[in-house]
Amino acid sequence: MDLSKISIKLRPRNGYAAIDLGTRMAQRNWRQMILSCLIFTLPLYLFLLFLMPGHPLWVAIIIWWLKPLWERPLLLILSQDVFHQNLSLSDILRNGFKLLFKQLIPSISWRRFSPTRSFDAPVMQLENLAGQARSERLSALHSRSPSSISGMTFMMHLVEGLIAFGIMTFILQFIPMNDVEWTLFLEELFNNTGLDLFYLLLSIGWYIAMLLIAPFYVAGGFSSYLNQRSIREAWDLELIFRQLARKHKNKKFDYQNLTASILLCLFLLPSPNIFAAEPTATALKEDAYTKQKHSVKATIKRIQEGPDYKRTEQTFEFRRINPAESDRDKNKEKNSSNDPLLSKEVAKLLSWLFLAALVIYLLLKLPAIIDYFSGNSGAKNKTLDNKKKPEQLFGLDLKQESLPDDVVTEALNLWQAQQAREALGLLYRASLSKLIHEYDCEFEDGFTELECYQIVHSKNLALTPYFEKLTQYWRLLAYGHQLPSEPIFLSLLNQWPNYFEAEEATSEEVDHEQ
Amino acid sequence: MLDNTSKVETPEGIELPLEVAGLVPRTMAYLIDWLIFIAVYILLSLALTPFGNFGRGLFLILFFLLYWLYPIFFEVFRNGQTPGKKSLGLKVVHQDGTPVSLSASFVRNLLLIADFLPFFYTAGFISMLFNHNFKRLGDLAAGTLVIYTQKDSQEDPIPQVKPKAPAVTLNLEEQRSILSLAERHQQLSQARQQELSDLLPEQLFPAKTNNGNSNNSRLKQLHAFANWLRGH
Known part of the structure; x- marks a missing residue:
């Protein structure tokens, strides 16, 4: 990954702003994304409609259920676009079909209803993680992620539903229901085929709404994912530091490095031809290769053990120090359980007292709370700060x-x-x-x-x-x-x-x- | 470079980036306003039922006034923020960044009815998704934007080291980045911070410490630069 080729402005954003940036990414690639959606879903939709003409809504539900699969090509397009690489349609098709079968079953069964689905997709699809590694990586990425991502899933579902009904109403408005000929024609049509006009229109509306929303949903999740990583790994700083380093390298030409690299090239370039003849050399090379492979594996393992891939949490809880004593305590409790009512009463009383104290405290604080909410809280803070004269x-x-x-x-x-x-x-x-x-x-x-x-x-x-x-x-x-x-x-x-x-x-x- | 801002240039040639808010936060804000609406209407109808027909008439009048004037009132007199927008940190401004005026607020809120067509804001949603500045039809007509309110920038603590000037001059963006590295010293892992500091060119660090410069001392020097940049 070469950050210098990135096509979005990197800076730490809040959760919603990251989603908005995703919307702009989707706007930029909208045509390609819709086209890919159509290619992957329209044949299936029409086929299913043909197969069970009496249940148009079920057809739409199936398409909806398979969303995680046909959203993958969209993520592919976006991830290439972030690094200024335009994919041709044939590329999308070829790679898209390959992607469809990756972790197929989990994606359309228990992961289907995850509220952070579009945020999690890049971990599976772009980082190629599965199983334990995937879930650990996800929990690390989620650990400081904002609530905006599940909020987006909720909002996008809502918007999708409303648009579906909107499109249905829109089409209905254009059917002249007062015209007798038309009504008769429609009745005949639907009686013969067993289709129900209302459900058919709803199904079509929903399908179009899904096509409209999917690019923005995928892009919102992807952009949140990029934002999260950018914050955790300080991509914005890396980019600027690299630019700074390049600037200074250009300024003072490094002859030492140049000669060294030229020498290195001279030695390395012909080496395969020369050594290839000798079996010992190839063996040596292979040995080096396996060694390198091992070290790479070790590095990967080390990185996966690191904080980017694992979440460590500190939790505090109260525990009895001496287990034997605790058992005795338990026995005692059992012995004294003839008056549990009393202790329960006391606890109840205490909690009521606490509640009463809380209410009184809040009542006393009421003017301050009202002040706080009545909009001039900013001014209030200011005067507080201004105590330093x-x-x-x-x-x-x-x-x-x-x-x-x-x-x-x-x-x-x-x-x-x-x-x-x-x-x-x-x-x-x-x-x-x-x-x-x-x-x-x-x-x-x-x-x-x-x-x-x-x-x-x-x-x-x-x-x-x-x-x-x-x-x-x-x-x-x-x-x-x-x-x-x-x-x-x-x-x-x-x-x-x-x-x-x-x-x-x-x-x-x-x-x-x- | 794709960014989520709308740039406004002042007559002095200063470019102000306005961070435009899109469909998701705006819909959320609207939902919150809507819940407030419903609560108010339930209270109103409960309070006015005892008055029979008179109460019903009054309720309808109040309904009309509240429905049309609620957003306008808040946008014009409360800094462009209805309660829902305030809770999400959004506000309405003219597209040149000035506070929204009464007429613009009227236009954008009356045209909510156009966004409503054909059923429950379909037109508004589609317009917000496909417009570059996430405007709904009312915003397009009134020339307004919904932006994020800028939070008061507060200084994050940086490690206190004796300040030192970097050996080469840095431009604003580079200075900001070095300061930001120090500000984020608790969020970034130690290894990553060292990796980042290794990216920087040798020339940045004063000569005498260059030899035997271990990673840790590089990072420490960067913290010293940050202290210097902040003027401690």
């Missing part, structure tokens, strides 16, 4: 540690030192920090000043007008380079403790009261 907003450091203890005097000092920008910045920064840590304003990373103001505004705090003024002057200074006049700054500075430090005290008091 932003440490920086529009480039201003908001960590509490970075602020001086006495903001007002520090700001005044800065103002007097002609550093107006830093002074007002400190004031604004300290306000934001207080808002975050003491008023629980939920600012998010990447908020602008106005968005912060809107949050504060929506909280309806007493300091809102003050904060609006502060924000306004800060924006003028930061972006417009307009200094506030001294009285304005001083009034801002003097009001600051009223809003922030005083409020802090009251909010602390509230905390204490709580």
Whole structure:
């Protein structure tokens, strides 16, 4: 298998997306697949219809039952197409007939109703596994496979049935039932042949529906199988790594390897002709051949023992440690079995209590559950995540540690030192920090000043007008380079403790009261 | 390369792949919506039976409104997701990837009746199977797609090794693959991981460790690259 020739985009997909990719694979090969279906089933269908004209539905059921067989050529077409190989019709016929008899009996008896039939088919048909090896391989592949595969089987059956009825209704709509001549003609026709119009149409509809659905069902299973293997064996990575390796090999031409390979060719090419004459040499060669065969077999065995082909499971269970003691316990239980009613009652009571506790717990949690299902669960999670408060907003450091203890005097000092920008910045920064840590304003990373103001505004705090003024002057200074006049700054500075430090005290008091 | 996406190019020349959802998940979503429908109707009829003829009339009116407006309401006001679609992670969008509008939602849901023909959605099924973007007739008329919602990408844990830069520059896809190898270190067997790391060219690994480079150290170096790429 050469992954570089693969014609589908490899990446780990979820179960349904893999099935959808299968639908596209089937669309690409649809003509060929339908043709092969027709070749393998139409003669049989017509023959059976001829054989038992009174039971058209049974004919359809037989065709349906044999599905695993006539779906094999479809898988053959798809598996060739994945590696860009187009099969001619004669190839399909030749190989298809050979495939029909592979594991014939199990496929149409107990494996027929497996809900993962199309997912399992490649293991039998393409990996050529049978018996124990097959079932172990399957359990390994199933171990982490999504439920979508059996879901697909169910859905495809449903769709097939609905399409069958749809086609039947469609045909019925085109028969003019009001026309007397037509009705008489039909009656005569069906009385003579013993056919029932309704069942015949249903049978034909079902047959057409099977033909329509089969390619998509096979492709969905095959694509899920490829996806599963691609995930387990990291095919997508292998492809890219190989490309990377090739790129670097081209870049730096490897003379050493080239000379080595040329030498190897020189030695190897003529060797059969030379050595063939000598019997000892052929014996030697055969020996080497059997040796190689053995080693290949050993490798195969080793790989089949490996994790790709076997599933190991860790299970935990409680066990009595001492068997003798356990026997004694059993005896004791038997002895004390005169009051099993009591223990049963206790167990019952306990389970009822547990149930009651569970119900109460759920009732208490009901608001949260309703919240979760009412659609804004995403937003809820977000706020939960956001408990880690932003440490920086529009480039201003908001960590509490970075602020001086006495903001007002520090700001005044800065103002007097002609550093107006830093002074007002400190004031604004300290306000934001207080808002975050003491008023629980939920600012998010990447908020602008106005968005912060809107949050504060929506909280309806007493300091809102003050904060609006502060924000306004800060924006003028930061972006417009307009200094506030001294009285304005001083009034801002003097009001600051009223809003922030005083409020802090009251909010602390509230905390204490709580 | 066959993929299950529909590509949309933005005016900025960025290609957005929309992962289109096909027949199986969509039918499942519809079945779930259908079960919800039936439950609601049973409740409604139980609640309205005591009112006699008036109740019956009201039931019919409500039936009509619910039948036609239920999907439209959810698609327009609930992010393109009816409850069934939500449970399967699907949503309806315009074919250019924008949220579905009221008019498009109206068209696609009114035309459900065309998909219904001739019996129980035969036309819709066939259209979904054979259309490249799995559209039913309503989708074709309204220009909408049903796609998978993208999950929030979360970082998978990678083995913590001291970060190191690879010796050659890698393009985006190669970087992603090396990171992905580290992210999948618990899902892939050890032997397979070593096999994969052996595929990589010598040049990738810094020179001094090249000699005596056992498989295990190669893998470890790749983990170091992954840590570096992730910026730890």
